[in-house]
Amino acid sequence: MGPIYQIEHDSMTFVQATLAKQAAGPLASTTAEQRNNALAAMAQALRNEADAIIGANARDMEAARAKGTAAGLLDRLLLDRERIESIASALEELVGLPDPLGEVVDGRVIAGGVQLTTVRVPLGVVAIVYEARPNVTADAAGLCLKTGNACILRGGSLASNTNYAMGTVLARAAEGAGLPEHCLQVMADESHEAVEQLMGLTGLIDLLIPRGGKGLIRSCVANSKVPVIQTGEGNCHLYLHEKADPEKALKILVNAKCQRVGVCNAIETLLIDDSVADELLPACLAALAEHQVTMHCDEHALRIARQQGTAGCVPADPEGADWETEYLAPEIAIKCVSGVDEAISHINRYGTGHSEAIVSEDYTACERFLAGVDAAAVYANASTRLTDGGVFGLGAEVGISTQKLHARGPMGLRALTTTKSLLRGTGQVRA
Amino acid sequence: MGPIYQIEHDSMTFVQATLAKQAAGPLASTTAEQRNNALAAMAQALRNEADAIIGANARDMEAARAKGTAAGLLDRLLLDRERIESIASALEELVGLPDPLGEVVDGRVIAGGVQLTTVRVPLGVVAIVYEARPNVTADAAGLCLKTGNACILRGGSLASNTNYAMGTVLARAAEGAGLPEHCLQVMADESHEAVEQLMGLTGLIDLLIPRGGKGLIRSCVANSKVPVIQTGEGNCHLYLHEKADPEKALKILVNAKCQRVGVCNAIETLLIDDSVADELLPACLAALAEHQVTMHCDEHALRIARQQGTAGCVPADPEGADWETEYLAPEIAIKCVSGVDEAISHINRYGTGHSEAIVSEDYTACERFLAGVDAAAVYANASTRLTDGGVFGLGAEVGISTQKLHARGPMGLRALTTTKSLLRGTGQVRA
Numbered sequence: 001m002g003p004i005y006q007i008e009h010d011s012m013t014f015v016q017a018t019l020a021k022q023a024a025g026p027l028a029s030t031t032a033e034q035r036n037n038a039l040a041a042m043a044q045a046l047r048n049e050a051d052a053i054i055g056a057n058a059r060d061m062e063a064a065r066a067k068g069t070a071a072g073l074l075d076r077l078l079l080d081r082e083r084i085e086s087i088a089s090a091l092e093e094l095v096g097l098p099d100p101l102g103e104v105v106d107g108r109v110i111a112g113g114v115q116l117t118t119v120r121v122p123l124g125v126v127a128i129v130y131e132a133r134p135n136v137t138a139d140a141a142g143l144c145l146k147t148g149n150a151c152i153l154r155g156g157s158l159a160s161n162t163n164y165a166m167g168t169v170l171a172r173a174a175e176g177a178g179l180p181e182h183c184l185q186v187m188a189d190e191s192h193e194a195v196e197q198l199m200g201l202t203g204l205i206d207l208l209i210p211r212g213g214k215g216l217i218r219s220c221v222a223n224s225k226v227p228v229i230q231t232g233e234g235n236c237h238l239y240l241h242e243k244a245d246p247e248k249a250l251k252i253l254v255n256a257k258c259q260r261v262g263v264c265n266a267i268e269t270l271l272i273d274d275s276v277a278d279e280l281l282p283a284c285l286a287a288l289a290e291h292q293v294t295m296h297c298d299e300h301a302l303r304i305a306r307q308q309g310t311a312g313c314v315p316a317d318p319e320g321a322d323w324e325t326e327y328l329a330p331e332i333a334i335k336c337v338s339g340v341d342e343a344i345s346h347i348n349r350y351g352t353g354h355s356e357a358i359v360s361e362d363y364t365a366c367e368r369f370l371a372g373v374d375a376a377a378v379y380a381n382a383s384t385r386l387t388d389g390g391v392f393g394l395g396a397e398v399g400i401s402t403q404k405l406h407a408r409g410p411m412g413l414r415a416l417t418t419t420k421s422l423l424r425g426t427g428q429v430r431a
Numbered sequence: 432m433g434p435i436y437q438i439e440h441d442s443m444t445f446v447q448a449t450l451a452k453q454a455a456g457p458l459a460s461t462t463a464e465q466r467n468n469a470l471a472a473m474a475q476a477l478r479n480e481a482d483a484i485i486g487a488n489a490r491d492m493e494a495a496r497a498k499g500t501a502a503g504l505l506d507r508l509l510l511d512r513e514r515i516e517s518i519a520s521a522l523e524e525l526v527g528l529p530d531p532l533g534e535v536v537d538g539r540v541i542a543g544g545v546q547l548t549t550v551r552v553p554l555g556v557v558a559i560v561y562e563a564r565p566n567v568t569a570d571a572a573g574l575c576l577k578t579g580n581a582c583i584l585r586g587g588s589l590a591s592n593t594n595y596a597m598g599t600v601l602a603r604a605a606e607g608a609g610l611p612e613h614c615l616q617v618m619a620d621e622s623h624e625a626v627e628q629l630m631g632l633t634g635l636i637d638l639l640i641p642r643g644g645k646g647l648i649r650s651c652v653a654n655s656k657v658p659v660i661q662t663g664e665g666n667c668h669l670y671l672h673e674k675a676d677p678e679k680a681l682k683i684l685v686n687a688k689c690q691r692v693g694v695c696n697a698i699e700t701l702l703i704d705d706s707v708a709d710e711l712l713p714a715c716l717a718a719l720a721e722h723q724v725t726m727h728c729d730e731h732a733l734r735i736a737r738q739q740g741t742a743g744c745v746p747a748d749p750e751g752a753d754w755e756t757e758y759l760a761p762e763i764a765i766k767c768v769s770g771v772d773e774a775i776s777h778i779n780r781y782g783t784g785h786s787e788a789i790v791s792e793d794y795t796a797c798e799r800f801l802a803g804v805d806a807a808a809v810y811a812n813a814s815t816r817l818t819d820g821g822v823f824g825l826g827a828e829v830g831i832s833t834q835k836l837h838a839r840g841p842m843g844l845r846a847l848t849t850t851k852s853l854l855r856g857t858g859q860v861r862a
Contacts, residue, residue, distance in 0.1 A: 425813025
């Protein structure tokens with residue numbers, strides 16, 4: 001598809017995307033050493049400019065507090081010296097990861113002597129839209145530049161001053177280290193319309209990654225004309241089969257639901273075989289209650305909860321709203337099922353294709369679940385919380401893809417690349 | 432992304448997609464042997480039912496002739512015994528290709544003993560929208576079923592009776608061989624609205640492949656809410672560098688432009704270094720004229736054409752319209768450039784990222800071109816016509832992707848798969 005960006009020619013976003021596209025060519029031909037030097041310089045610059053960044057962050061914090069922003073969001077927004085150090089270290093860790101560019105993924109001799117070599121190359125221009133989390137500004141910039149992609153960052157408006165300050169420091173350091181001008185830009189226009197403009201810049205933006213809430217992700221999928229990778233929507237399930245080991249079941253349940261509730265790989269629904277609910281659920285409900293989890297129970301689970309007087313149990317929505325809710329909170333839906341087939345079909349209907357788990361000592365039930373569930377990561381007897389680029393051994397993580405094309409599950413540096421076939425001949429033509 | 436298909440619930444297209452989704456689960460767990468048996472049965476059924484199919488095709492041909500359809504389109508629409516035999520043989524060739532499903536693409540032990548195995552699995556439901564080419568009905572069905580995907584086919588309305596007849600024969604054979612009911616469906620609703628409905632069925636359609644003209648492809652990219660792979664739009668260039676070998680230049684030019692003009696890997700623009708235009712262009716223009724090619728020439732080329740009195744040379748559009756035109760006809764644009772950098776930047780501006788070629792004996796110019804051009808396949812001293820799944824050694828070809836995500840260039844069976852990570856543990860949780 002050639003450039004069809006006749007729209008919004010005069011917008012700031014169009015201008016920034018055009019500059020990014022211009023930077024993408026020279027950036028793609030930098031060496032790994034140049035890009036790694038830039039990452040190291042960016043890390044050092046964050047440390048050197050920590051005072052200015054913390055000052056900008058203080059203005060964001062003050063404005064956010066004045067708006068009555070929730071404590072959790074305020075905490076994610078806050079930067080101090082320690083956090084800046086950890087952000088800088090993360091950039092330095094990227095330096096040590098292998099360079100995916102130039103990797104030969106296929107090669108052969110075709111057509112009577114033409115050497116075909118398919119190599120990994122940058123995508124071009126990557127745009128990332130995210131929430132008010134300043135660490136993402138540096139992470140995303142680092143991942144894109146490591147993989148030779150120009151990048152456009154659009155963080156949550158609550159972090160506006162912080163993003164601008166960090167973006168300026170990072171871009172100046174990258175350019176100072178020899179990377180092309182405009183290879184890293186923070187979006188100047190913070191309006192919602194600007195994100196819509198971004199979604200329409202076919203031919204300029206090679207990939208748009210929305211990192212954030214369901215609303216943002218679904219809006220990008222529904223409206224974007226540029227390629228999108230959906231990340232992180234996780235309506236995950238844990239299914240306790242009738243042959244579940246009670247100890248493993250409890251340990252995995254508590255880890256998958258309670259260790260961190262606001263993350264995409266935490267579970268939102270517990271499914272359990274009806275035949276063992278009376279036996280297994282009491283301990284599960286008690287453990288969840290102990291962690292102050294609100295339980296949205298189907299009839300059978302509610303009966304058990306009332307029998308043992310468990311706190312925090314309420315009836316699940318009769319219309320099934322709980323089955324499709326990603327609480328991202330200390331809440332869980334609980335449903336009894338007739339067996340592994342009903343569990344699989346419930347998950348394939350309501351799940352978001354992220355991470356799903358069965359607990360069972362029955363070989364056939366486990367293998368049936370692993371084969372039948374349609375998701376990026378399917379577990380037998382382990383916690384869905386393990387779905388993570390670091391845990392999976394990928395080094396850095398761009399996000400966790402819940403789509404099937406291009407990348408599925410935790411995305412490492414390779415997910416920010418494409419391939420190109422180089423063909424070197426001596427005059428060969430098609431017969 | 433979970434199912435968000437609340438729209439158009441009562442449409443025939445929604446019903447068909449729902450049935451396809453239901454078939455996808457059981458289809459994914461069929462064995463390679465079952466799927467290969469089905470392909471063989473489908474091939475045999477086409478032979479057995481050739482009379483009925485040819486009868487249906489005759490009705491389409493009659494209606495198309497009555498409409499005054501162009502000879503080229505009529506020829507593509509026509510089926511006879513010989514063509515049906517060749518379609519059946521193509522299905523049988525698929526049987527012999529390796530099964531991509533189940534291939535382990537990554538594997539390791541993580542988190543203190545969890546066995547991570549990432550395997551290749553079907554996408555689910557693939558929809559293919561194409562023109563009035565009956566062979567695509569069987570090809571697409573075969574490629575999808577070989578890779579364990581349920582498929583929905585929507586061919587051009589000119590081939591309506593043919594598609595229905597072939598689709599029925601193929602589906603009955605596939606189901607007779609044990610594949611799940613509804614795993615192969617021809618779209619019943621032939622309206623344009625039905626294609627729009629298809630593009631909105633997020634959660635039901637896992638991949639939409641538009642095969643056809645630029646209008647169809649751009650409309651899918653602009654409007655589809657389900658994942659799309661763009662194929663086949665090819666505004667390809669041949670660049671003759673000042674150090675081009677005149678013999679190779681001429682041979683590649685004639686092959687790339689004249690061998691078949693209606694295909695996506697044929698060239699549409701000839702770029703040539705200004706410094707050697709007087710020397711190299713005369714023979715090029717003469718050869719193109721001999722093949723009855725109309726030449727849209729820039730000033731320099733036009734001057735040379737007039738000097739030697741070449742037939743078929745006209746001035747290129749002063750607004751640059753020729754640079755962005757995929758003629759798919761015996762027409763070519765000719766432009767003189769100052770050198771390899773201008774050639775690269777012209778190609779990156781006007782090209783569609785398909786196939787691009789340089790002819791030069793200069794090592795540095797070739798390598799600069801190979802590195803700098805942003806396209807699926809970049810050639811030095813060989814014809815762009817070589818971009819093809821068969822020539823590239825992939826066996827069957829689903830199409831040629833001009834996008835960067837998921838698949839780029841000729842797409843083999845793998846392009847119709849995704850991956851899934853299976854994790855087998857013994858109670859491991861996130862630390």
